Amino acid sequence: MIARNILLLLLCSNVFLAAIATAPQTCPADASSGCGDNSSGEWEGEFFPGIPKIKYEGPSSKNPLSYKWYNADEEILGKKMKDWMRFSVAFWHTFRGTGSDPFGVQTKFWPWEDGTNSVAMAKRRMRANFEFLNKLGVDYWCFHDRDIAPDGKTLEESNANLDQVVALAKELQGKKIRPLWGTAQLFVHPRYMHGAATSSEVGVYAYAAAQVKKAIEVTHFLGGENYVFWGGREGYQTLLNTDMGREIDHLARFLQAAVAYKKKIGFNEEFKLNIECNHATLSGHSCHHELETARINGLLGNIDANTGDPQIGWDTDQFLTDIGEATMVMLSVVRNGGIAPGGFNFDAKLRRESTDVEDLFIAHISGMDTMARGLRNVAKLIEDGSLAELVRKRYQSFDTEIGAQIEAGKADFEILEKKAMEWGEPKVPSAKQELAEMIFQSAL
Amino acid sequence: MIARNILLLLLCSNVFLAAIATAPQTCPADASSGCGDNSSGEWEGEFFPGIPKIKYEGPSSKNPLSYKWYNADEEILGKKMKDWMRFSVAFWHTFRGTGSDPFGVQTKFWPWEDGTNSVAMAKRRMRANFEFLNKLGVDYWCFHDRDIAPDGKTLEESNANLDQVVALAKELQGKKIRPLWGTAQLFVHPRYMHGAATSSEVGVYAYAAAQVKKAIEVTHFLGGENYVFWGGREGYQTLLNTDMGREIDHLARFLQAAVAYKKKIGFNEEFKLNIECNHATLSGHSCHHELETARINGLLGNIDANTGDPQIGWDTDQFLTDIGEATMVMLSVVRNGGIAPGGFNFDAKLRRESTDVEDLFIAHISGMDTMARGLRNVAKLIEDGSLAELVRKRYQSFDTEIGAQIEAGKADFEILEKKAMEWGEPKVPSAKQELAEMIFQSAL
């Protein structure tokens, strides 16, 4: 029984990267630090003892640890909210984010962390992850291979570490929870400083291939819905030292080999796009633009639900709390009939200064409620119908014989010129943008 | 005898537009203003009486009306400078630019302008254009249909106006001068406010088709080397009132019909890209990035040679005077073996405050000299050889058996994993970016 998987390709420019904690992910040279062994020991009791299972209490609730808009099993527009959303927790931000930034060290010191990067610590952290998922009521999680298990001294040892942690995760997942997707971390280790598939070194290319091979395997083993490619270090720093043609050819060969391997081990293969909102805005596009462009081309695969600070020129990966934005995002999702087997991955992190354990919950609740509020607004918009009607009317001059001819590719320039001369100066009505904005706002 | 033409497609986002003068291009309602008749009369003598034919005087010259670096017939890297460059004057900026901007009216009052938009004035202006080309020693020009001849009250009248002016241009061109490209102006008139091929009105779609048909015909008649598509008003203002899927389908049908018509009247058809430097930077890319990306995909067709102000968020369309930038641009052109049948079109304009007739010459000389200086620098870089050698060495690990296998698509993930385990941790040398920058600067 093979899961129906898709390959999601995340396109991103060379400069915009989903934030990843870079605190000591690599095992220290000194073996005495316990890296790779089980010295961390077992953790007793709950990881989040003060935090209850999060429940829906409705918009009037003042309890920060409740959902005000997200009611998982409530049906909206013919589907349960949880099936529209398919929320996922990003392991790297939530469990490996330390608060370090280019100007400062770690600010978060979670009680379950023992300061090591051992396999035992990795396992303890995985248990925390599943308690977190269960308390939030979220069924999906996303990971990079090296987030969940430490690098070993050799590739073989790294694979063995990964296998140990994955075995535990499989057990903890039970029947309900599974990865929305897995991926390979090809950017933290110094070997990837020139890229992975586009590295100038053939040895790095091979190493990356081996790592992706393994990551596909473990994602499959865990029943992951998708596998994601993310080229965090592909691209260049300066064209002066770069052979871009050769690098792009290598990237193509790498993806072809990945596709071939998927086929070999029994996956269907299909590529769609994973749209990240904060990458959209950094590239000079709105998130809604990216989603619609993907959707109308049948390529909307998954959403990295986050947002940036409009005044800041890098990806701050914040939880989205803007209601209008969330409504536009959900508009695309609803038009797409949902995004399964993709979903909403929270590629979002706490601010560096948010250091309470409860902040992890508050942030996710806030992000989930915002998307849920967006979905409810879309339902209002659709029920009202006037925005869709405004758009339909705008294009109705194409709902004619000549319009049909054009759309069927049968109106050549000679036919069109004849028509243009026959018709004289065309009438051009108002685009009614301000009215459209007014209608949209009234649903918020 | 059919000219070898290519179709150049200029991709540009919905927000970045090459600046066009919007001063009264449309004939006023009041017929008494003389629009469409010949009342402007003939112009006596030279248009630029104080300006000599511009000559090459070398870098030590202090004469602003001389070339210091551009020596048209000098051979560099096996080709005459003029053949590397194929400079073109943009009719719209140079002869229709008035200096108006969103906060101010016209500042330029050229002596040959009589304040009307008549056909007679259009002809007088065309004569000025050819005197300008001859004095600069430039063999190409570019135009939009409505730049060179006024709109009429009907499409038929507009076509007739265009035919009159084109007939004169053909005569003035002689054997040496011809259009680098022609195009249709589908953005100034209010009928195009919702787009042309993507307008919500079918009548506008047809009108645009008729206009492009005619523009292709006159470009062909004038022996134009290329025809350019530029979607100045395609795209949207807000997604709330837009059916993007339908609009994109219409655009595709429009381009298919254009291709079919070209074929019908005997053109070879081929699409390449027209890269505009100022659009590149507004999109968050360097000009060099766009050129290289086009080049390695075999799509580098033409260059709109201009630059922006790095502190300003719209296209200021300035003449490029940055030597480093020019050197990088010419590096792409030389690697491409030149860009014929495309060339360098100066989609650049005088600053609003530059109001002397001689400023038109100074600006073009400065832009041409800058590209020429870039070419000379590229020759130095190539002769020195050390930058190319630095790049070659960076990738030499792929000049091996396994590298060849990868590049031939024969290295699957299992082979690569085996290699990775066999090799152990790969060595990753310095990228030497600072050295590359030092070598590059030494050629400037």
Next chain:
Amino acid sequence: MIARNILLLLLCSNVFLAAIATAPQTCPADASSGCGDNSSGEWEGEFFPGIPKIKYEGPSSKNPLSYKWYNADEEILGKKMKDWMRFSVAFWHTFRGTGSDPFGVQTKFWPWEDGTNSVAMAKRRMRANFEFLNKLGVDYWCFHDRDIAPDGKTLEESNANLDQVVALAKELQGKKIRPLWGTAQLFVHPRYMHGAATSSEVGVYAYAAAQVKKAIEVTHFLGGENYVFWGGREGYQTLLNTDMGREIDHLARFLQAAVAYKKKIGFNEEFKLNIECNHATLSGHSCHHELETARINGLLGNIDANTGDPQIGWDTDQFLTDIGEATMVMLSVVRNGGIAPGGFNFDAKLRRESTDVEDLFIAHISGMDTMARGLRNVAKLIEDGSLAELVRKRYQSFDTEIGAQIEAGKADFEILEKKAMEWGEPKVPSAKQELAEMIFQSAL
């Protein structure tokens, strides 16, 4: 009886300009065009015959020509909504905006416009303005001198034109309506191409002084609440041709002379800032940041209520419809105890493609409702109290003896060092940003 006036200084960088229509504002050379005479004749009946007086109908209304949130006389937080807001219509956008942009000509052809720039047309337009204000229920308007009356052939003639139109405006104003502010248009005419107070030409400096003198006088005559300085063309295009030190000295002398003249004719004088939201975001700040910075320095004078497109690098001057943004703006206004004698000027315009007369109303209603909704949200936030409490608690360590000493300027470095050593490593609690965002959103 002299109105209590303040001088508002709008600081803006050289590149960001409030959009102004640049359609023929200058009288054509040809006297036959009727410029300056009264040939336009009287306009019969209503300007907006289909539009009723706009009324408050509450949030459930589907009528675009009604207020859903703005209820002028309703008391919120101890003040009538209209007194918190003090809305003003910008004459230039609403009555002189033509829809022209750098790539296209006029798209708006209002029925009352006769195509001339005559004094008679100016008067007719002024009547339309007052019908518009009355139907909207807005008590303030803003203007530049040259928006409301045409340039003459001489300064004396321009002043006479202005006097004629101002006399009519005074009569139409009645007792309730008056200017929120007036200002001088020192940027459209080519004479101002190098700046006004910072022009390199002494004649332009003098001309600008004369124009500002007159604009202050007519604003005073009309009972204007404020006078605004806006340096649309001050600054430079390139430092290479600029003596910045000299220009800045000239600007200072100009402002000193303006202050002296105000005093002389009996105004109190005081400078505050006019914050424009779209300028804030173009400068890399949020509107809320600018407002708070002005407020805590006692300098919040007036708000140009508009917004930009986050994907566009120039000022698009749109009507604000973002509820969160509006709530933050109103938070500053409420904390400031209102902004009288300033107010909210709609420095905002219809999109180029919005060409129905009713769009003018829809846009203003939408903008007013959005600010009103923001005010209602602020009331909810204040009533709830938890956001203010979160902030208070964050700083409570300063509500101590040593905190008081620091805030009184009595804690020197030696005292502080002693304390630091005594206390040891300080405790630093979570900043609770996600919680603050959750609380804020719950009020929307």
Next chain:
Amino acid sequence: MIARNILLLLLCSNVFLAAIATAPQTCPADASSGCGDNSSGEWEGEFFPGIPKIKYEGPSSKNPLSYKWYNADEEILGKKMKDWMRFSVAFWHTFRGTGSDPFGVQTKFWPWEDGTNSVAMAKRRMRANFEFLNKLGVDYWCFHDRDIAPDGKTLEESNANLDQVVALAKELQGKKIRPLWGTAQLFVHPRYMHGAATSSEVGVYAYAAAQVKKAIEVTHFLGGENYVFWGGREGYQTLLNTDMGREIDHLARFLQAAVAYKKKIGFNEEFKLNIECNHATLSGHSCHHELETARINGLLGNIDANTGDPQIGWDTDQFLTDIGEATMVMLSVVRNGGIAPGGFNFDAKLRRESTDVEDLFIAHISGMDTMARGLRNVAKLIEDGSLAELVRKRYQSFDTEIGAQIEAGKADFEILEKKAMEWGEPKVPSAKQELAEMIFQSAL
């Protein structure tokens, strides 16, 4: 004997930070790691054995380890090059930069580093610093307190660590070398996550005061020319949880206390600005704009000579290699008569992928040569004189009686209005921007 010191205030917005390595700067909890003791032992022999003393070899040299343009003792415009420049090496980038970034760990493994953060390692690193300065021929260095010596477990222990390393630095400095400036690192440690002088915690405010007090003392002890304030963590993440008024008051009190302490220990006090080029461009200004604005206000104190990547929205802190930019920077410096007691601090770092020891030299040589080339270009511009003459002529209408009256503050609005009417429409000549750009380029 008290050094003539100035206090330099670096203004920077809350989002733009000079890059600092954040690798383990804080002593690990485990005392066994040797932090604070001398276990690192002595380093034998040279740190840079293959690198000779860098000499001037002139523009034709192909040796990357030579100066092509910087000839320290050569006189240009009446001053030795080294006295115009006063170059300084930034200890943090050059000796504490590890190549880590938000997506990846350390890439640089210098041979002299032993992996600890001990005092012994700090001393060894200081010896490397002085060998580096001597080989480059640079007389100044800049530092943060925590760059040069490790944090201790208490403030007292940190101060003691600092004293040990400073004593060594004093000895190594000899008579020629000294700090251009020192400063306090108030951003890496988690205690500063909410700011230092603007922290919401009074204990952090006191701690920061104690740290600045000590940093001023050691800078004075080392004969530093200046002391710099840099507010890396001042500002806010969101206004929703911030009391900006209170924070700004605290900042003011902090600076007042710093001034008082300086006075007390015998420094002259004076504030100037430290302009950082990469901060300028991130703020939407050119570096030249910032320098000129500081200069004409008599506030140009120091230059952090670096540059950004125009396509990237954060401070990449690269070595400047753009010749045009360097020429404009030096133009400001020459007009200012030099910037002593300030200088050029290289707040610039190797790219992450540049991992050879020689890259440290190449980068500094390239940066120094670029500024030197800029200075030589300025000399050419001044000798030629035509650019200065173009500017002088532009403003000559103010070199008149009425101009003098205006500049003396004696021309009131009534005088000016009279003049404006007398003169009629002013003449406004061309600004000649393209000519100015041509002249400027000819000096490059």
